[in-house]
Amino acid sequence: MTEKNAYAKSGVDVEAGYEVVERIKKHAARTQRAGATGALGGFGGMFDLSQFSVKEPVLISGTDGVGTKLMLAIKYNKHDTIGQDCVAMCVNDIIAAGAEPLYFLDYIATGKNKPEQLEQVIAGVAEGCLQAGSALIGGETAEMPGMYGEDDYDLAGFAVGVAEKSQIIDGSKVAEGDVLLGLASSGIHSNGYSLVRRVFADYTGEEVLPELKGKKLKEVLLEPTRIYVKAVLPLIKEGLVNGIAHITGGGFIENVPRMFSNDLAAEIEEDKIPVLPIFEVLEKYGQIKHEEMFEIFNMGIGLMLAVSPKKADRVKELLDEPVYELGRIVKKTGTSVVISNG
Template sequence: MKSFSDSYKAAGVDVTAGYKAVELMKEHTRRTMIPGVLSGLGGFGGLFGLDVSGMKEPVLVSGTDGVGTKIRLAQLMGRHDTIGIDCVAMCVNDIVCAGAKPLFFLDYIACGKNVPEKIASIVSGVAEGCVRSGCALIGGETAEHPGVMPDDDYDLAGFTVGVVDKEKILDQSSVQAGDAIIALPSSGIHSNGFSLIRRVFDLEGKGDFYSPELGANLFETLLTPTNLYVKPVLRLMDKVPVHSVCHITGGGFYENIPRALPQGLSAKIEKKNVRVLPIFDLIAKEGNVPEHDMFNTYNMGVGMCCILPSDKADEAIRVLKGADQEAYVLGEVVESGEGVILW
């Protein structure tokens, strides 16, 4: 007998919609299949065979995150096919900071009402993020929450697992005074600080509109997906002795860069070196946001930093550009206990 429940449907949960959503997802998840995947969607767990050949002491590295209130912008625009890229990026960009290669990803979608086409659109973005970072989407969960969330509302979170040989794990211990700090530019806001953005621009109830300062539509600019840095950074680690890596997320420069530095050392950065994107200038102007708060909330145009010997900086930039990732020297590591010196 086919699975259905009219009683559960009357209570707000349509299990048949869930089955349809899974079927629609499969065309997207197939794009992410890599060696090691042992199961498809629909089981009780995602299976992955770990190949540790060539590793002396493999270590699993995990990360989990969501996309914050950026998801509200996707809902306001009625565009759901990019927010999944953000979700993947927020997780895999974190674990690559330890030197880990992402292996697989799982997502969790909570929604007021399961509209299969919308759920499949969200998952298409998740799949795209997995393809760009070289990992597999091996499972997930979609949960209807009638009475808890409005019908049109949803939230998205994700989880990833990667692997790195223990002797290649990156931490702050090898960072030295005189090291160069290499900036990998961001695509825009990425996925942090949207509660402030929604206040500054009063987005509720508005449609997208052209911004002369940006030379583009505001909503479209804000919704630009987070860059995925996994492949270029892993390539860099193969070619150049990278000492430390940091992902610039919530907390901006002041919270994230110190996490890649040992005690007693600081990042010295000239403001003129930071290639600030126009969207950040517009936020500061429209919201009257102080410069310190901007650098303490947003990436300001720098999505990731790699710290390495100064005599390897030019080579690092060439390697990254060869991997289709722009890069430039942002600053240097100095002996000081201040964390970030921005001048």
């Protein structure tokens, strides 16, 4: 018995692994940008910082996965958008710190290498990288029979960006009176899916719920996370933004206070939030308390900006999309986030 046959009998198909690498090269090639160097498939991804005219460069990194949204991708056999979710969760975090994403690496672990399926996943990763202006410079695919079932896989990623030291967004510039501006989310994004799956456990995903305006449930639940890099980066470079909150797990209550100091609070008018139909469906079908929804989901706002009042009009001018003026930064007298009915 040869070593190759021995490995195959243990459940690992090395030939399928080689095929995956070949399939994904063309997707990585689509994401090439200034600074990306070296060929995919080496032992380490390379990036040349010398091409950037940053006087005091600070590297800012972020890592994340997709969570149990993956289980719906597997259930519905739709794998071409979940990679964008993974990229988004990482690059939206680093843009919130003021960094321009430079490169991305992914990690996929699976019970059985299925080259066509994994190519779909990586195609989604590449699409996310294109939207973020980030190069896909490497990754890893691990076949782990016994750890995962044959139809299962997990996905995680790692992004690195660069910021001019003077433009880092760390909460220190947010001040009382700043305006809170919201950018719309594309849907649930990639958070709260353990609850989402419980609410819709008995659904096939083919249902067209009347509240969802003609879309199949599975299309709405797998809508990929929006990437905000290209919208927000010009604002950062022009020095227009004091604080940024990426609304992920923990919703408004956990994430908004992360962009300002402990002596401040956010006052948000609920009627200014463009609540998406899927959140109303979740609240109704899941019998979730209304106030708890803001502790779990983005409710239709995926990114929130704190902006000086005199700069708010310029921010709205540069953003080629609806911008929602949600409230103000105030002195803290109680909780860090106050959501009122207007």
